[in-house]
Amino acid sequence: MNKKITAGSFLLFSPWVFADGLSIDEITVYGRGVPLIGQAISASEGRISQQDIAIRPLLRTGEILESVPGLVATQHSGSGKANQYFLRGFNLDHGTDFATFVDAMPVNMRSHGHGQGYTDLNFIIPELVSGIHYKKGPYSADVGDFSGAGSADIATTNTVGNKIALGLGEDDFYRTLATGQAALAQGNFIYGVEYQTYQGPWDAIAEDLSKKNLWLKQVWSRGKDEYALTLMAYDNSWNSADQIPQRAVEQGLISYLGSIDPSVGGESSRYSLSGNLRREINEDTRLHAHVYGIRYKMNLWSNFSYFTEPEGDQFQQTDNRNLYGGDAAVTRVTHFAHSDMLNTLGMQLRYDDIDKVGLLHTAKRTLLNPIRTDAVAELSNSLYWKNTLALTPALRSSLGARYDYFSFSVTPLTAEDLESLAHNGGRRSAAITTGSAALIYTLNKQQEIYTSVGQGFHSNDARGVTIKSDPRNSEPIASVDPLIKTLGYELGWRGNFAETLNTSIALWHLAIDSELIYVGDEGITEDTGIGSSREGVEVTAYYHLAPTWTLDMEYAYTHARFDTELDGSRSIPGALRQVLTTGINWQATDQFFADLKWRHFAGYPLDSGESAEGSDLLNLRMGYKVDSRLKLTLDILNLLNSKDHDVEYFYPSQLAGESEPVADHHYHAFEPRTARLYLEWKFF
Numbered sequence: 001m002n003k004k005i006t007a008g009s010f011l012l013f014s015p016w017v018f019a020d021g022l023s024i025d026e027i028t029v030y031g032r033g034v035p036l037i038g039q040a041i042s043a044s045e046g047r048i049s050q051q052d053i054a055i056r057p058l059l060r061t062g063e064i065l066e067s068v069p070g071l072v073a074t075q076h077s078g079s080g081k082a083n084q085y086f087l088r089g090f091n092l093d094h095g096t097d098f099a100t101f102v103d104a105m106p107v108n109m110r111s112h113g114h115g116q117g118y119t120d121l122n123f124i125i126p127e128l129v130s131g132i133h134y135k136k137g138p139y140s141a142d143v144g145d146f147s148g149a150g151s152a153d154i155a156t157t158n159t160v161g162n163k164i165a166l167g168l169g170e171d172d173f174y175r176t177l178a179t180g181q182a183a184l185a186q187g188n189f190i191y192g193v194e195y196q197t198y199q200g201p202w203d204a205i206a207e208d209l210s211k212k213n214l215w216l217k218q219v220w221s222r223g224k225d226e227y228a229l230t231l232m233a234y235d236n237s238w239n240s241a242d243q244i245p246q247r248a249v250e251q252g253l254i255s256y257l258g259s260i261d262p263s264v265g266g267e268s269s270r271y272s273l274s275g276n277l278r279r280e281i282n283e284d285t286r287l288h289a290h291v292y293g294i295r296y297k298m299n300l301w302s303n304f305s306y307f308t309e310p311e312g313d314q315f316q317q318t319d320n321r322n323l324y325g326g327d328a329a330v331t332r333v334t335h336f337a338h339s340d341m342l343n344t345l346g347m348q349l350r351y352d353d354i355d356k357v358g359l360l361h362t363a364k365r366t367l368l369n370p371i372r373t374d375a376v377a378e379l380s381n382s383l384y385w386k387n388t389l390a391l392t393p394a395l396r397s398s399l400g401a402r403y404d405y406f407s408f409s410v411t412p413l414t415a416e417d418l419e420s421l422a423h424n425g426g427r428r429s430a431a432i433t434t435g436s437a438a439l440i441y442t443l444n445k446q447q448e449i450y451t452s453v454g455q456g457f458h459s460n461d462a463r464g465v466t467i468k469s470d471p472r473n474s475e476p477i478a479s480v481d482p483l484i485k486t487l488g489y490e491l492g493w494r495g496n497f498a499e500t501l502n503t504s505i506a507l508w509h510l511a512i513d514s515e516l517i518y519v520g521d522e523g524i525t526e527d528t529g530i531g532s533s534r535e536g537v538e539v540t541a542y543y544h545l546a547p548t549w550t551l552d553m554e555y556a557y558t559h560a561r562f563d564t565e566l567d568g569s570r571s572i573p574g575a576l577r578q579v580l581t582t583g584i585n586w587q588a589t590d591q592f593f594a595d596l597k598w599r600h601f602a603g604y605p606l607d608s609g610e611s612a613e614g615s616d617l618l619n620l621r622m623g624y625k626v627d628s629r630l631k632l633t634l635d636i637l638n639l640l641n642s643k644d645h646d647v648e649y650f651y652p653s654q655l656a657g658e659s660e661p662v663a664d665h666h667y668h669a670f671e672p673r674t675a676r677l678y679l680e681w682k683f684f
Contacts, residue, residue, distance in 0.1 A: 464480040
C-alpha cells in the first residue's frame with residue numbers, strides 16, 4: 001500500500017515501512033512534529049524541517065547542526081572557519097566522526113590542511129535548506145566514512161519565495177539575501193544570492209568578514225521522476241580572534257575579548273556543480289543517482305602557542321583541491337516468505353585530487369619556511385546493501401552490509417632544504433567491511449521500540465598513513481592505520497501521542513579502535529593508538545502546550561573513557577558529559593512568533609587532569625509579519641550577556657616576556673549580547 005503524509009513542506013524520498021507492508025513513495029513531512037513510527041531504524045534518528053530552522057536564532061551558519069539533538073557547535077576562531085562540533089562524547093574537532101552531506105555531496109574533507117573530516121558549512125544559505133535528516137550512531141549502511149557518531153543529510157529546497165532580505169546589527173553586521181524562482185526550460189529555476197559582512201566585538205582585531213554565496217538550481221519534474229542541476233559558489237575572508245590564555249586575562253595583558261596575535265585569520269572558497277536524479281523504473285523500483293564536482297581552496301593562519309619560537313609560532317595551513325564523485329542506488333520492493341521486503345543496492349565513488357596541502361611557518365601571514373607541503377590523491381570505492389523485511393505486522397528487521405576500498409597517494413612538494421623528507425610520501429591502500437542490523441517493534445500507532453547495532457569507520461589523513469619521520473625535526477615516527485572502525489549499539493523507544501507530545505529515549509554504546517585527540521599547539525588532531533568507549537542516554541521531548549505554545553527539550557548524558565590510561569588518565573579530553581537544549585516557541589497568529597532557546601553543557605575533562613567550565617547560552621528570535629509582503633525578524637543573541645566560554649583547552653603556550661612555555665587554560669568566550677534586525681520583502 002502506498003501512503004502519503006502531507007503535514008508540511010520537507011520533501012524527502014525514502015522507503016517507508018507500515019504494519020500492512022512496505023512501499024516506496026514520495027512523502028512530505030513537517031520536522032519535529034511528525035511521528036517517525038514506521039520509518040526510523042533507531043530512536044536517535046530524526047528529521048528537521050525548514051520551519052524548524054527558520055525559527056532558530058543563529059549566530060553562525062554552522063549552528064544549523066545544533067538542531068541535531070545533543071550536538072554542540074562552538075567556535076574558537078573567526079566566523080569564516082568551520083565550527084568545532086561535539087556529539088556523543090566526541091570532540092569531533094571539525095567533523096572527524098560525523099558525516100555531513102548537502103544534496104548527497106560530501107562536506108567532510110579528507111586529508112585536509114586543518115583537520116581530518118573538516119566540515120565547513122559557511123557555504124550554506126539556511127533559507128534554501130528544505131530539511132535535515134540526521135542519523136546518530138553507525139547503523140545505516142549507506143553512510144561510510146566519518147560515520148562513527150552519526151551523520152546529517154542536508155537537502156536544498158525545490159521551491160522558494162521571491163524575496164529580498166536585509167539584515168543589520170551591532171558590530172557592523174550586514175547581510176543581504178535575495179531568493180526567488182521562475183519557470184524556465186520546462187522546469188523550475190531557483191536562485192539565492194547572499195552577501196554578509198561583520199567586524200565583530202573584539203578589542204584588538206576587526207574580524208572584517210566578507211562572505212559571498214550564490215546558489216542556482218534547476219529542477220525538472222516528470223510525474224514521479226525528478227531531475228536537478230545545482231551550482232553553488234562561495235567565497236570568504238576574515239580575521240580571527242582565536243582562543244586566549246587565561247593568565248593573560250588575569251594579568252591584565254588583554255581583556256576576555258582580546259587577542260595575542262591579531263594577524264591570524266583565513267580565506268576560503270568552494271565552487272560546486274552537482275546533478276541529482278530520482279526516477280521510477282517501475283511500480284516497485286526506484287533509482288537515485290547523484291554526481292558532483294567541487295573546487296575548494298583554503299588558507300588559514302593560526303597561532304596557539306605564541307612565542308615558543310624566536311620568530312613566533314604563527315603557522316599557515318593551506319588546502320587546494322578538486323573533488324569528484326557520485327553515487328547510485330536502486331531500491332526495489334519484493335516478497336519473501338509471504339512478507340514484503342525492500343532491498344537497496346548502492347555504489348559510491350569519491351576522488352580527492354589535492355594539488356597542495358601544507359603546513360607553513362609564518363609571521364604576520366608572511367612565509368618564514370615551509371614545514372611540510374604535499375600533493376595527495378585519495379580514491380574510495382564503496383558498495384552497500386540495505387534490506388528491510390516485514391517479519392510480522394508489528395515486527396520488522398533492517399540489515400545492512402558495506403564494503404569500502406581506499407587508495408592513498410602522497411607526493412611531498414619539498415623545498416631544497418627539506419628533500420630529506422621526501423620519503424614521507426608513497427602509496428598505500430586499505431579496505432574495510434562493515435555491517436548493521438536492527439529490529440523494530442511497533443507497539444501501536446503511537447509507540448515503537450528499537451534495537452540497533454552497527455559498525456562505522458573514519459579514514460585517517462593520507463599524510464599520516466604514509467609518514468615515516470616528523471617534518472619538524474626528522475625524528476622517526478610511526479604511521480597510522482588508514483581506516484579506524486567503530487562499533488555501536490542502541491536500545492530505544494519513540495512515542496507520539498495525540499499530536500501533542502513527540503518523544504524518544506535512546507540508550508547507546510560506542511567503541512572506537514583508535515582515538516583521535518586535539519593538539520592545541522599545532523592546531524591538528526593526533527591518533528593516540530588507544531581505543532575508547534562511550535555510553536550514554538539521550539532524551540527528546542517536543543510538547544504542544546496549546547495551539548500557540550510549544551516546549552522542546554533535548555538532553556544527552558555521556559560517559560567516555562580510554563581503554564587504557566593516556567598520560568595518567570582514562571578521561572577523554574573534550575568529551576562533553578551533559579548537554580541540555582530547551583526552548584519555548586510562541587506562534588500567536590500568522591503575524592507573530594517568538595522562539596527562545598537555552599543551551600547548556602556541563603564541565604568536561606581537558607588534558608593533564610584539568611577540567612573546563614560549563615556554559616549557558618540563551619538566544620531569542622522574534623518575528624512580526626506586517627502584511628503579506630513585509631516581515632520583520634529580531635534576533636537577540638546571548639540574551640543574558642554571558643561571559644562563559646564557547647570552547648576551552650589546556651596546553652602549554654609562551655607569552656612575550658616569558659622564558660619558557662606555561663601550561664594554561666585557553667578559551668574563546670561567547671560574543672557579547674548582540675541584536676540583529678532582518679527585514680524581508682516579498683516582491684511578487
